[in-house]
Amino acid sequence: MHNKDRIKAFFTLLPSIILIGIFVYGFIGNTFWISLTDWGGVAALAENPVRNYAGLTNYIDLFTGFLGGGFRQDLVNAVFYSVLLLAGAIGIGMFLAILLDSKPRGEAFFRTVFLYPMSLSFIVSGTIWRWMLAPQGGVNILPEYVGLKPLTFRWLSSTGTILEFNWQNLLQLALYLISFFLIIAGLRWIKHNPNRALKWLLPGIALGGFAWLGGDLLPKALFMEETHGFNTATFGIIAATVWQYSGYTMALYLAGFTGISQDLRDAAMLDGATNTDYYRHIALPMVRPITISAVIILSHISLKMFDLIFAMTGPDNGQTGHPALNMYLTTFRANDFARGAAIAIILFLIAATFIIPYMISSYRQRRAGK
Amino acid sequence: MKTKISISTFALYGTLVLLALAYLLPAYLTLTTALKLPADISLPHSWELPPTVNRTSFSEAFNLLRPNIVNSIILTICATFFSTVLGSLNGYVFSKWKFPGSELFFTLFLFGMFIPYQVILIPLFQTLRAMNLYGGLPGLILAHVVYGLPITSLIFRNFYAQIPDSLMESASLDGAGFFYTYTNIIFPLSIPGFVVTSLWQFTQVWNEFLWGICLTRHSSNPITVGLAQLAGGQAVSWNLPMAGSILAALPVLLIYIVLGKYFIRGLLAGSVKE
Numbered sequence: 134m135h136n137k138d139r140i141k142a143f144f145t146l147l148p149s150i151i152l153i154g155i156f157v158y159g160f161i162g163n164t165f166w167i168s169l170t171d172w173g174g175v176a177a178l179a180e181n182p183v184r185n186y187a188g189l190t191n192y193i194d195l196f197t198g199f200l201g202g203g204f205r206q207d208l209v210n211a212v213f214y215s216v217l218l219l220a221g222a223i224g225i226g227m228f229l230a231i232l233l234d235s236k237p238r239g240e241a242f243f244r245t246v247f248l249y250p251m252s253l254s255f256i257v258s259g260t261i262w263r264w265m266l267a268p269q270g271g272v273n274i275l276p277e278y279v280g281l282k283p284l285t286f287r288w289l290s291s292t293g294t295i296l297e298f299n300w301q302n303l304l305q306l307a308l309y310l311i312s313f314f315l316i317i318a319g320l321r322w323i324k325h326n327p328n329r330a331l332k333w334l335l336p337g338i339a340l341g342g343f344a345w346l347g348g349d350l351l352p353k354a355l356f357m358e359e360t361h362g363f364n365t366a367t368f369g370i371i372a373a374t375v376w377q378y379s380g381y382t383m384a385l386y387l388a389g390f391t392g393i394s395q396d397l398r399d400a401a402m403l404d405g406a407t408n409t410d411y412y413r414h415i416a417l418p419m420v421r422p423i424t425i426s427a428v429i430i431l432s433h434i435s436l437k438m439f440d441l442i443f444a445m446t447g448p449d450n451g452q453t454g455h456p457a458l459n460m461y462l463t464t465f466r467a468n469d470f471a472r473g474a475a476i477a478i479i480l481f482l483i484a485a486t487f488i489i490p491y492m493i494s495s496y497r498q499r500r501a502g503k
Numbered sequence: 504m505k506t507k508i509s510i511s512t513f514a515l516y517g518t519l520v521l522l523a524l525a526y527l528l529p530a531y532l533t534l535t536t537a538l539k540l541p542a543d544i545s546l547p548h549s550w551e552l553p554p555t556v557n558r559t560s561f562s563e564a565f566n567l568l569r570p571n572i573v574n575s576i577i578l579t580i581c582a583t584f585f586s587t588v589l590g591s592l593n594g595y596v597f598s599k600w601k602f603p604g605s606e607l608f609f610t611l612f613l614f615g616m617f618i619p620y621q622v623i624l625i626p627l628f629q630t631l632r633a634m635n636l637y638g639g640l641p642g643l644i645l646a647h648v649v650y651g652l653p654i655t656s657l658i659f660r661n662f663y664a665q666i667p668d669s670l671m672e673s674a675s676l677d678g679a680g681f682f683y684t685y686t687n688i689i690f691p692l693s694i695p696g697f698v699v700t701s702l703w704q705f706t707q708v709w710n711e712f713l714w715g716i717c718l719t720r721h722s723s724n725p726i727t728v729g730l731a732q733l734a735g736g737q738a739v740s741w742n743l744p745m746a747g748s749i750l751a752a753l754p755v756l757l758i759y760i761v762l763g764k765y766f767i768r769g770l771l772a773g774s775v776k777e
Contacts (some may be wrong), residue, residue, distance in 0.1 A: 138681040142600035145592050145681075149652050150608060156649045157615040160623035160630075167625055232519055245763060246523045249530075252759035252766065254710030256727040257748045260734040261529045264536065264741055270546030271532065278550070376526065381770065388771055429617070437619035440712040444731055460621045465717060474625055481622040488617040496610040 161481065168192070168474035177468040184471075191475035197355055204476065205300055207454040209361040213296075214371060214455070215435040221375035222431055223424065226382025231412055233383070234390045244387070248380035255377075259444025262373035263289070266445075288369030289446050289453065297362035303354040305344050312341030366452035370442055377441075378434070382427050389420035429491050436484050456480050533745045537561065541740035557742070564733070564746040570722070571729030572750070575709060578640055578725055582647035583704040589648070590655020590700055591693060595685055597656060598663040599671055609660065616653035620713060623650075631718060638720040646718065647708050654707075655700050658772045662696035663689065695765070702762060703769030706755045726751050 168191055172184040195201045229247050233240050250258060265271040266288035273284040298306060315337025322330035344351075393416055401411050439457040446453045448462055456476050464473030536544060537560050539553040565572075597609050627646060628637065636642030666689065674684045712727040719725070724732075730751050734744035759766050 139600065139602060141681040142596045143602060146596045146605075146608070149589055149593050149612070149656070152649045153612055153615055153652060156623065156627070157618065158611075160626040161618070163626040164622050164624075229522065232515060232522075235515065237515055237519060243519050243523055245760065246526050248763075248767070249756065249759060250526065251770070252706060252755045253752050254712065254727050254755070256710075256712050256731050256734075257752045258529075260730065260744050260748050261533050263734070264549070264745065265529055265532060267546055267549070270549040274547060274550070376529070380526075384767055384770060433617050433619070437621060437713075439621075440727070443712070444734065447735065457619065457621055460624075461713075461717070464625060470625055477619070477621040477624065480619045484617065484619050488614065492610055492614055492617075495613075496606065499606055499609075 164474045164477055164481075167471055168478050170471045172471040172474075173467075173469035175468070177470055187471065191472050192479070195472070195475060195479070202359055203451060203454065204456065204459055205359070206361050206364070206451070207456045207459045208479075210364060210367055210454055211436065211438075211456055213363045214367055214374075214438065215432050217371045218374050218378070218435045219428060219431050221371065222378040222382050223427055225375060225379040226427070227386055227417075229379065229383040230386035230390060233387060234416075235408075244384075247383055250377040251381045251384075253377065255440035256444045258373055258377050259441045262369065262376075263445045266369045266372075286368075287366070288372075289366055289450075291365045292452060293365040294360075294362040295365060297360045300359040300361055301353040301355045301357075302348065302351075304351045305348040308340055308344035308351075312337045312339075312344065315340065364452050366446075366450075370438075370445055370453055373445065374435070374438070374441060378431060382431070385423050385427055386420060389423040390416055393419055425491070429487055432487050433484055436480055533748055536741050537745035537749055539742055541742055544741050560742040560746040561750070564743050564750055567733060567743070568726060568729045568747055568750060571724055571726045574640060574719075574723055575726040578643055578647070579705055579708045581640075581644045582651065582708045583701050585644070585648045586651030586655050586704050587697060587701045589652060591659045591690075591697065592685070593652065593656035594659020594661075594663050594696075595689055597660040599666075599668070599684075599689070600681070609656070612653045612656055614653075615650065616657070620650070624713070624717060627714075628717060637718060639723050640719070643714055643718055643723070643725070646714050647704075647711070651704055651707070654772075655704060658700045658703065658769065659693070659696055661772060662693070662699070666692060698762070699765045699769045699772065702758055702765050703772075706758060706766070709755055 167184075169186060169188060170184040171187040171190070172182055176182055195204050233243060237243070266273075268285075268287050268290070269283075272288070273286065275284075277283050315333050319330045319332075319334030319337055322333065397415065398411060401415055406414070437457050438455055439461065442448075442450075442453055442455050442458055448458050457480065460473050460476040460480070463469050463476060532549065535551075535553055536549065538556050538558065540555060540557045543554055543557075593612075597605060631637040631642040631645075634642070636645060670688060671684065674688050679687065709725075710727065711725070712731070715725040715728045716731070719728070730744070730747050733747045
């Protein structure tokens with residue numbers, strides 16, 4: 134009797150398992166296989182297109198090839214974009230949540246106002262923000278209304294680049310970055326556990342020193358000098374995304390703050406804690422899982438960002454390029470399916486480094502919970 | 504002491520009002536621009552109220568976008584319906600009929616929610632072409648149903664987890680089987696779950712763009728693609744894209760304003776571990 138029901142349950146789920154198996158896992162595998170071929174060119178859409186195995190050629194071309202410079206800048210854009218979106222949306226969202234957590238009058242109204250951008254499609258917000266950021270109007274002339282000079286920044290079309298670096302030194306930069314994080318991790322421990330701090334600090338300093346002294350000995354990522362950096366034209370896109378998603382992080386944090394019992398807050402206040410103390414030492418540490426979810430979801434959004442940039446600057450704007458747009462143009466405009474697949478796999482791998490640990494930890498939690 | 508409180512209260516409300524104004528600026532600019540005559544639209548005067556109110560932009564934009572709106576309505580209703588029903592059944596199995604490995608399957612489902620969709624785009628395009636579904640709405644609906652399964656299953660699984668297992672046990676003692684329990688006990692309790700999930704899917708499908716532009720031909724383009732084309736031309740006067748944006752945003756904004764509580768529950772379900 135019960136066994137028959139179990140079989141029924143499994144067969145109810147089976148169609149979805151098959152669909153997810155094919156459309157998610159099968160397709161990712163297929164894209165990976167395509168990225169290892171030379172599928173592309175005029176006959177790419179033929180009934181049986183010619184596809185030869187080409188190994189990692191597409192990846193090598195993208196990272197070190199003569200014509201991959203556009204993609205490399207897109208990748209750099211995506212990194213800066215992700216970092217600034219995370220900082221902006223989490224910072225502002227947390228600030229809004231703390232303001233609303235004090236339960237001001239009209240809390241529901243303010244919450245609605247801060248969150249409404251989230252319900253819009255990126256095409257709608259992109260269209261609106263393209264008009265907001267027009268060079269001689271919109272945001273730029275707002276200061277005139279309080280008696281200041283208008284801004285002249287070209288939000289979406291400036292050609293400036295800051296924080297430039299040479300792609301040749303990629304390996305050296307990566308080592309610097311790793312050593313930076315090791316040292317930061319070490320400094321965090323130094324107060325409570327100096328021994329543990331040393332285990333992080335020493336390798337960090339050694340690695341940084343090696344990268345600094347021996348940087349010239351490291352292999353070059355490219356045969357010629359090629360500088361990349363943060364394109365200032367992406368500021369406009371970052372501003373629009375922060376406008377759209379800071380309300381979302383606000384909603385997450387508000388839900389978290391509401392879950393903390395009032396007794397805990399009252400107890401802290403009785404002990405003489407100020408509001409700042411309460412958030413710094415009690416509330417924010419308690420909502421750390423929410424910060425982790427927000428980081429995962431926002432970085433996932435910034436990695437696949439396509440619609441907003443498409444609507445704000447068009448798909449072909451080199452200054453505000455993004456690997457997700459590059460993938461679309463390479464695949465569907467230039468018919469270079471193999472290279473498009475390689476770009477997609479690179480995006481996927483970056484996303485996977487965030488998501489897989491998150492998935493594993495939530496899987497363990499669920500198993501432990503039952 | 505009293506002045507201190509009033510200063511901090513003043514600062515709190517001042518900050519809130521300023522921030523709210525900043526968040527509403529884009530909406531204000533959109534509405535005023537949409538209501539202006541094309542001749543009244545100029546960059547230096549973009550923040551000023553329309554000298555004469557011109558409502559024709561809305562009907563003009565509606566006429567231009569009408570085929571896209573029809574496509575999006577069909578697409579959204581079908582995709583929302585199928586992914587919600589399947590999600591409900593999956594959530595029922597994942598929460599009440601666990602079998603060895605069901606947690607693993609559930610995790611593998613969830614993973615599908617977090618992939619950048621570029622990574623499945625080429626095989627999806629190829630498969631739809633091979634199935635003769637490329638270019639039209641059925642193919643797009645299929646894509647939305649399949650890739651909607653992770654989130655709909657997740658919302659329903661968490662929703663059904665709140666229904667006490669004792670209810671299931673007494674049903675099973677009464678001899679109720681798998682489907683009978685679903686239709687007579689679980690389903691009647693699921694209305695809030697269906698509201699949350701279908702609102703969430705509705706906004707997701709309505710707002711989606713990447714598949715719309717990659718998988719449909721011109722005649723089947725959804726509203727987002729239609730709006731991008733309307734706004735993309737350089738010569739176009741700004742009143743039309745702004746009116747079009749309002750039309751495209753209206754259904755989801757209404758859902759959000761009227762049924763905001765359910766919308767936020769969907770939003771939280773996708774992110775907060777329960």
